[in-house]
Amino acid sequence: MSNKTKKPAQIFIPAIVILLFALSFILIRPGFTFAEPVPSKPAVNLYVFDYANIIDEIDETKMQKIAKAIDDKTTAQVVVVTVNDLNNMEIEDYALQLFRSWGIGDKEKNNGVLILVNRESIVNNQRGRIRIEVGYGLEGAINDAKAGAILDNYAIPAFESENYSKGIYDTFMAVCSEVAKEYGLNLSDEEFSQLSDYSTSTESNGIPFIDILIIFIILVVILTLLPPSSRRGRSPRTYRGGGFGGGGFGGGGGFGGGGFGGGRSGGGGASR
Numbered sequence: 693m694s695n696k697t698k699k700p701a702q703i704f705i706p707a708i709v710i711l712l713f714a715l716s717f718i719l720i721r722p723g724f725t726f727a728e729p730v731p732s733k734p735a736v737n738l739y740v741f742d743y744a745n746i747i748d749e750i751d752e753t754k755m756q757k758i759a760k761a762i763d764d765k766t767t768a769q770v771v772v773v774t775v776n777d778l779n780n781m782e783i784e785d786y787a788l789q790l791f792r793s794w795g796i797g798d799k800e801k802n803n804g805v806l807i808l809v810n811r812e813s814i815v816n817n818q819r820g821r822i823r824i825e826v827g828y829g830l831e832g833a834i835n836d837a838k839a840g841a842i843l844d845n846y847a848i849p850a851f852e853s854e855n856y857s858k859g860i861y862d863t864f865m866a867v868c869s870e871v872a873k874e875y876g877l878n879l880s881d882e883e884f885s886q887l888s889d890y891s892t893s894t895e896s897n898g899i900p901f902i903d904i905l906i907i908f909i910i911l912v913v914i915l916t917l918l919p920p921s922s923r924r925g926r927s928p929r930t931y932r933g934g935g936f937g938g939g940g941f942g943g944g945g946g947f948g949g950g951g952f953g954g955g956r957s958g959g960g961g962a963s964r
């Protein structure tokens with residue numbers, strides 16, 4: 693009796709051809725386009741890109757001037773970008789991709805900062821309104837806690853009163869103040885004197901209750917999952933564990949190329 697069973701390849705290859713044909717039919721349909729995930733790399737190295745048209749002209753002019761002065765003296769670049777929406781992306785992913793695409797900051801120092809503002813979330817009062825994305829080289833000057841404090845102190849109160857331009861301007865000034873201090877710029881100089889009005893404190897008032905509750909629940913779950921022999925162990929050294937260290941959100945290996953100086957970000961910063 694002859695065996696005429698088809699080989700897997702004889703079935704697999706036609707299936708792939710059919711799939712590709714169907715996909716090509718979808719892609720050539722009228723109106724089907726690939727959306728640009730983030731704004732294209734600008735041809736001119738400005739510092740404020742108000743694609744959502746929510747920044748007052750006078751505020752934009754001031755920010756451009758201060759950002760250029762900081763760039764000229766330190767190579768650090770503070771860039772503001774406003775967009776109408778995030779193309780269904782999380783603001784953290786969008787900001788990191790934009791930072792990568794443009795290469796904000798010096799390539800060697802990685803000293804760029806991106807302030808990304810999403811008009812859609814501001815209008816709807818949703819999370820994802822604004823993010824400060826910090827390059828590797830400035831994570832010491834603007835850590836996650838300080839970035840969050842800047843947003844809480846300057847951006848959010850202004851946004852809630854629908855004074856969007858002021859919120860963006862004050863956030864920018866607070867970020868520039870931290871960058872200027874990191875590089876030892878004299879804030880009494882005329883071009884930087886306004887930055888002295890923006891100081892951000894990250895003093896802690898203790899661990900929030902919700903954080904304590906979460907840690908407690910995690911510990912209870914871990915102890916519950918341990919076998920009885922581990923919980924009653926023969927010696928105090930039975931359970932040594934690795935704790936909760938390590939980890940964190942590194943945002944990948946960093947990004948370079950394009951745009952400004954080719955700076956990289958590892959996903960540090962804060963969002964609101």
